[in-house]
Amino acid sequence: SSTPIMDKKPGFDEQTWTISCRAGDVLLTIDSYSYWGFGLLTRCYANTITMEGPLGERARVVFDLVASLSHKPWEFSRRGKFNSKISNITENQECWQAHIERAREDLGELIEATLLEKGDCEDIEIARNALADDNAPAVLRALSRIEADSIDVEVEDVSPDGMVLQIDEDAVPFVDLSSEEE
Template sequence: MEEGKFVLWAQVRTGSPQMKVDNEGILRPNAWPEGGSIVYLGDVTRSLLSSLGPHSPPEFIERPGFDEQRWTISVQSNELKILIRSESYWGFGLFARCYLNKIEIIGTRNDAARIAFDIVASLGRDPWATTFPFAFRRKTKSPINEHQTNWTELINSSKYELAENIELIADQYRKLRGKVDKIGKEQLMGVDENITMARQALHDRNAPAVSRALSRAERGLILANPKTRSDLEEQMNESDDDEIPFVDLTESE
């Protein structure tokens, strides 16, 4: 899938967490022992960074100055690149709600969709719902309904992909029922439970929980099928045989 650039604008509600920028322009925890200047990350960026999983330390392209909530950072996770700009759009930035985030996602549409889905799930609110609609429109040069469309199209795309993955596993489950032995029946009970958990997690907009439930269900399907079960057990046995033997080096010679 080809890469593209996806731009999303979000209303900030809270300035927390308070963090630090070290001397090299890297985002650090507030308890960073080597000092640094203060920065207020905001709830949107906090949600975005937590949804990325493993990623490089965010770097400040524009460091905060007197206004500790005005900044631009860059972060990368594998091939995915993200730029986030925080700035005031109303009332000289006297309150956290006077700020917005411009999010530029450079990657595949699937990547952008997952990020949008996870941000909204983490925030528990619609990021396009603004405190000062007129000022938000003026700053972003786009109407609110256009922002809503940009967000919801990506969110629905991610939701559709997750739902499709659930149905693929559910279809395999249905095909195996009645064709397994006693061990397989026990495994299929677990598969059914995990499919239900995945659907509930999707309803709750919890993408990581969906992935975990599907991973367990997929393993259960392998163990339920006598043909694939033997292959998996053989691989597990080979893995055990390849383990490096333990040598107690604490004993004196």
């Protein structure tokens, strides 16, 4: 993941800016600008998010973003102005929802693959509930616990008292680094 770069810095109108960064194979650019208002009385701003990269990774970014916001990013305060100046609201909403659905499907497939490989357990149900709550990090934590629990440890490889290193004192050379001229 790269450090975000301010491609266009805010000027007098501090809501007009562009920032970009890269996370893995996904390039993310955010443009912020006014879509309704008059000079100093500008009221409505749009943040256009552009992502380039593999669909699965873009879908996961959208899924996490929407889950963290307090409102749906495809809803606007001045729908008519947005529709006429920026984009078609219906197409915009469908694009967001298609990415969210793709991320849900990918996480659901991950849960089912883990179920088939490791068997049913309490953490599978926790992962399903987390997915129902649109909480991808909780899904991944539950699946990680299943993976960690399935790692076999050979009993003879484990010492009940911990590891103790035995040193033969005769095998360690003694070197006196002090001088007699003190």
